[in-house]
Amino acid sequence: MDVAGLIDTSTGRQSRAIYSDEAVYRQELERVFGRCWLFLAHTSQIPKPNDFFRTYMGEDDVIVVRQKDGSVKAFLNTCTHRGNRICRADRGNARSFTCNYHGWSFAPDGALAGVPLENEAYFGELDRSKFGLVPVAQVAEYKGLIFGCFDPAAPSLEDYLGDAKFYLDVWLDALPGGTSLVGETQKMVLNTNWKLPVENVCGDGYHLGWAHAGAMMAVQSMDLSGLSVGNSSANLEGGLSVAGLNGHMALTSLDGVSGYAFYPEPKPMLDYLEANRPVAIERLGKTRGEQLWGSQINITIFPNLQFLPGLNWFRVYHPKGPGQIEQWTWAMVENDMPEQVKATILDNQCLTFGLAGLFDNDDGDNLAACTEQSRGWRTAQMDVYTNMALGRSGPREGFPGDIAAGLVSEHNQRYFYRRWQEHMQASSWSEVPTYNLNPLASREAVDA
Amino acid sequence: MLDLRQEPALHDAVTALTQRLYHEARLLDEERFEDWLELLCEDVSYHMALKSRRFRADRSAPIAVGAGNVFNDNFARLKLRIDRLRSGFVWAEDPPNFVRRVVSNVEVLPADKPDEALVHSVVVIHRNRIDGQTRLLTAGRTDRWRKGGESWFLAAREIALDHAVLPDSNVNVFF
C-alpha cells in the first residue's frame, strides 16, 4: 500500500486513516515492527542464567532468555510442532520450556530437547535439529537495553541508534554503575492506535498544562520547565525539541535538575545529583553533564520505546490491532543511586506514571478518542495536523539533530511521522534513508 | 471491652462492619469523597501491589528494590487524589462515568489488637465509561477496621487486583 499521500511532512498533515485502516496496520507489522530494532528487555530483568522474560515484537510473542555463557537469546514463543504458546509466565527462571499440548520440551538455548514417544510414534525419524525454537534474527544490547530485530538485513543496533546515543547516554552512561529497570511490569490496555501515545510522549509538551491540569493543580509543587497549569504560559528558552535522528527523538529541558521537580520531596534526589555531577560531567562532557543529566528528558527510540529520565519511567507499546495497545511501564533507576532514592523513584510511580498515576490517568481517554474519531466513514477521510512551529528548527551548537526551541512545538512529531512514512514506503532496509542531522564535529565538541 | 472472640461481640461487629462496607461503597459511588475520608483513620494505609504471572515452581529471586505498587497511599496521598478529582480539570470524569460497586463475601475476624477487626471482602467495580463501554474491575480486600467510639474506621486496606493487564485506561476509582 502506498502511503505517500497519507503524510505530508512539509505541512505537518497526517491522514486519519493511519490510525484506523486495517491495511495500513498489516503493513506496519511488516515494515515497522518486522524491520526495526525493538526493545525486548533490560539486562537487569534477566540477570542469571536461565532467567527469562516474555514480551512482544509487534504482535509476535517472544521469550528472551539469559544463556549459561551470559549472552542473551530471543525466540518466538511458539511451539514448532503445532504452534502452541510455549511459555505462559511473564518472567522467571526455567531450566526448560515444555509445551502444554504434547509435551515437547525446549532448552534455554532453544534446542528441542525432549519429544514424548519419540521412538514409538516418530519411529526415531524426527530430526530434532530442525525443530528448535525459532530465534529472533538479531539480538543486541546497548548499555543494558536488549533489542531484537526480525530483519537479518537491518543495520547494526549501534548504527540504528546513530546519534540518538548522544541523548541515550545521558541516562545509560552518566555514571559507571549503569541503570536498571525496577518493579513488576505495569500493564494496561488502551484503546488507541500505537502511534498516538508515541507522538504524545515524543514531542507533545503542548498537552501538559491542559490535559494534566488537574494533576498539576493537585501536586502544586510541580513546575515542568516553565509550563503552567491551563497552558497560560510556556517558557520556550528552557528546552529543546530534538529530532532528525533516524526517527529517534529527545524532548529535553536544560536546567540539570527539573527531572526531579516532580517528586514531592526532592531533596535526596537533588543531593544525589549534586554529589555525582562531577562524575557525570567527566563522563559526558560539560554540555550534557551540566544541562541534560538531571533534566526532565523524554527519549524516544523509533518505533515504540520511550523513557523519561527524571520522572524515571520506561515504556513500550505493544500493538493489538489498529485500535488497541498494551502499554507496559517500569520504573528505572541508576545503579549508583542510594537505596532510598531508588525506593522513592519506584514508589513515585503510584503517584505519577503508574497504573493509578495522577498524570498517566489523564492521557488514555484522549488517545482513545483520537483513535475512535478516525474510524468513521467520514472521519477516516479527514486529516489531523502537527503544524506548530513549522520551519522553525535548525542546528544548535553542542547538540546533534535538527532542533526546535522549547518543549512546546510539534517538531518532533513531524519527524516521527516522516520516519514512519519512510519505513512504510520502503520495501527493504536498503530503501530506508539514514540521517543523523547536524552531527557533532568531533569528540572535542562533545566535551565543549 | 470489645472482644471479637466472643459470640455476641462478633455478631454485632459483623453486622456493623458489613453495613460500614456497604455505606463506604455508596459514598464512593456517589463521589462523596470528603465523607469517605471521614471513614479513614489518620494513619490509614491503602495498598495495592503490582503482580506478574509466574510459574508455580518458579524460584527466581525477588526483584531488587521491590515489586512496586499501584497504590501505596497514606491519608495525605489519598487526599491528593481527591484534590485532583475535585479540580474540575479531570476530563476523563466529565461527564461522570457510571460507577457502581458490588461488595460481597464479607468475613470478620478478630485482629491482633483488641480494638480492631480483620475484614475480608470482595469488590466488583462496574464502570460504564464515556466511550459507552463497560469495564469490570475485581479485587479482593483485606482490611483492618478500628473501633472508635460507636463507629468503625478504616486503618489499613490491602487490595489484591485480579487483572494481569488492567482492562481500562485509568484508575480514577478507589477500591
Ligand code: FES
Ligand atoms: S504443539 Fe507443542 S508439543 Fe505439540
Ligand SMILES: [Fe+2]
Ligand atoms: Fe500526558
